[in-house]
Amino acid sequence: MSVSSRLQPFGVTIFAEMTALAQAHDAINLGQGFPDWDGPDFVKQAAAESMRKGGSDQYPPMPGIPPLRQAIADRYSAKLGREIDPDTEVTVTCGCTEGLFASLVGLVDPGDEVVIINPYYDSYPVGVAMAGAVPRHVVLRPPDFRLDVDELAAAFSDRTKAILLNTPHNPSGRVFDRAEMEAVADLCIEHDVIAICDEVYEEITFGPEHIRLATLPGMEERTVTLSSVGKTYSLTGWKVGWAIAPHHLTAGVRAAHQYMTFTTPTPVQHGAVAALEAPETFYDELRESYRAKRDLLADGLTSVGFDVHIPDGTYFMLAGYSRFSGEDDRAFARRLVEQVGVAVIPPSVFYDDPADGHSLIRFAFCKQTPVLEAAVERLSRLSPN
Ligand SMILES: Cc1ncc(COP(=O)(O)O)c(C=O)c1O
Structure with a gap:
């Protein structure tokens, strides 16, 4: 072995x-x-056009091509309720998964604890292990799969460095409500914890509002918001994702990203620009x-x-x-x-x-x-x- x-x-x-x-x-x-x-064809055409006209065959900039970072900043400034700087707060990653690994490796030290909600996207414990950190598990239980605030609080301590939070949540289909999100925010603030939020299903909701942790009071400076083109635009094979975080957290994400993958392929980044400009x-x-x-x-x-x-x-x-x-x-x-x-x-x-x-x-x-x-x-x- x-x-x-x-x-x-x-x-x-x-x-x-x-x-x-x-x-x-x-x-x-x-x-x-x-x-x-x-x-979608309009997205594929944008990627194909960038290959056809040339200039897309070499390394793009490490944090992502400027038009894509701009498109991400434009779309998420509205969603996160603040002006996002495409140069210092947006990093294009190889799917959300690389954003997750880059966040963990770039922001968490060996021995730190990371809270993971179970059931989880199966990369989470692997990312925590690769960072040399220690997972603390909190379980969602049927029939309602609600976050149990007492159980959550018990998982936080002075060793907690980060929480991995996925909403809308795979596999339960839960969209965590405001009370649950506020409980997470309160604990993050009380214990000075970074929230790494996996929001790849952000656009696939059937009624309840998707609440972004980064928009809750006191969370903007401690949240990394991750997403990708995979689920929203039915492009899981493209592996174009992004990490949005204030400058001091982006520094950690990029410190890892620059050596993990350095970048994500140029033509699909051009395609992603078209995706992010889709009408509502x-x-x-x-x-x-x-x-x-x-x-x-x-x-x-x-x-x-x-x-x-x-x-x-x-x-x-x-x-x-x-x-x-x-x-x-x-x-x-x-x-x-x-x-x-x-x-x-x-x-x-x-x-x-x-x-x-x-x-x-x-x-x-x-x-x-x-x-x-x-x-x-x-x-x-x-x-x-
Ligand atoms: C919760 C969650 N996060 C991330 C991913 C993967 O995202 P990406 O393909 O952008 O790396 C998945 C895919 O199943 C997922 O379910």
Whole structure:
């Protein structure tokens, strides 16, 4: 075994495992969180045009090409309610994931503690490990997946350096409300903690307002806001993301980013400029389309016999399956692929203690309508306990 001791605990991602299984059984794959359609033409054309006309083939500036940083600053100045400086407060990264790693490695010291909300995007504990930091886990529990303020407070101490907060939240579909966000802010201020906010699903919400931690009083100077083109513009393969933070935090993000990746490919940065300039109707249509998919899948799963947790945001849906089986989620997910040909993700892999998530499975509904319909049809063949 030549994997470093730092990374050995994490093994192979569940996505690789479930995708291989899905392929072997010719299953409908509602596991991985990427759309089964292409990104918008106007964005692809902007990237293609930048390649065609030349000047896009060499290293772009380390923090990102100026027009993209400007487009990010313009869009987020409105969202964050303050004037963002594209030169000192915006860094273009290789997807949100690199922004996350750069934030952790650039701002957190070995031995510091980092609060992680469970279930988590599976890169979080790996990023914390790579920074040499110590994770402190806080669990969201069904049926409502609310942040328990007492549990959260117990995870903070004078050793806490940062919290990783993802809202809208994958995989629960929660959009944390103002009381929850204020509780996080109060603890960050009390313990002088940096908030690293993963907002990749910021535009995929179905009613509740997406509250940005950076906009709460006292949080602007201690928050790194991360996002990317992946989910909002259906361009997960482009890996163009950004980190927005006040100058003193941006210095840390860039200190890591300049040596991790240095930059992200130039043509897709030009494409991202066009994406960020999309009219508001683009986002309305995105939400409407995902709302229809959410409702279709939720109704279908409910009629088949699953206990659906209706998401307020993201394109994921958790569902209980006690009507069909008492197995743990990994065993049940494996059986779903093998017996009915539908691949899902067992969310226990997103918890520090897998037992906290072993009675649910996660469906991704970023798939074309006939694919979702076919999945429901296959699932209707499941026989109850
Ligand atoms: C919560 C969350 N953050 C980040 C990402 C990845 O973002 P990117 O592809 O921009 O690195 C994902 C992808 O599934 C995610 O669910």
